[in-house]
Amino acid sequence: MQSFMFILLTIVTLFSALMVVTRKNPVASILYLVLVFFCFAGFYVMLGAQFLAAIQIIVYAGAIMVLFLFVVMLLNLRDMDNVEGKPNAWQNLGIFAGIGMGLVILAYLSGSPGMSIAPVGNNPEVYAMGSAKYLGKALFMDFVLPFEIAGVLLLAAVVGAVALAKKKRA
């Protein structure tokens, strides 16, 4: 059952990821990216990270993608179709660089042993590890300083975004 779900999610994820990169219309890319994020949430559940799966859907599929959609909507993209002109030399080079990188990763991983990963359902302790209780304990005890720094980072991002998006008084 788990391997069936894995294969299904993998097919959908790879297809949508390719669509994100190849679609001309940014709105289509955004919607395919939402699909990718949902599939990732599925993988997280299969790996016993239920809380992170929920966060993935809320933060990525919910907040970040809505932000992208709003920007596409706010920018008046009537002449969007001709943004992408003919591919120039370095774009073709990029495709070859990507293929080369993929081959290197494949070659590396084909030599690595198939390390067995226990299905989550078999072990209640592993299942509990990804719950909000244990994540919260780790976050507020061992990782409380990074947590606070992340808060400061978000504040800086908010201030920066507002400062950048504000209309300049000319």
Place this chain on the structure above:
Amino acid sequence: MMEITLSHYLLLSAVIFTIGVVGVLTRRNILIIMMSVELMLNSANLTLIAFSHYLQNIDGMIFVFFTMTVAAAEVGVGLAIVMTIFRNKETLDVANLNILRN
């Protein structure tokens, strides 16, 4: 049915990371470049969670938590910059964004 191992997850996230890299290198629409960066960040997250599950250690999940925070901040500021660029240059094509040249 075959057994799903750690290598399957690593391979999947490597492939998705590569798709993201190709997207950044080949596309010229700045919005789609940002989306490809998101793909790459997510594939790294998948690797972290797979190892976290494999090693039975919660630290990887905490890292994913912070990666998501940073990604949210990056998207917020990045899209604000995109809007400012579009307001000034009326284009999203990165080939036209060479105002810092010379």
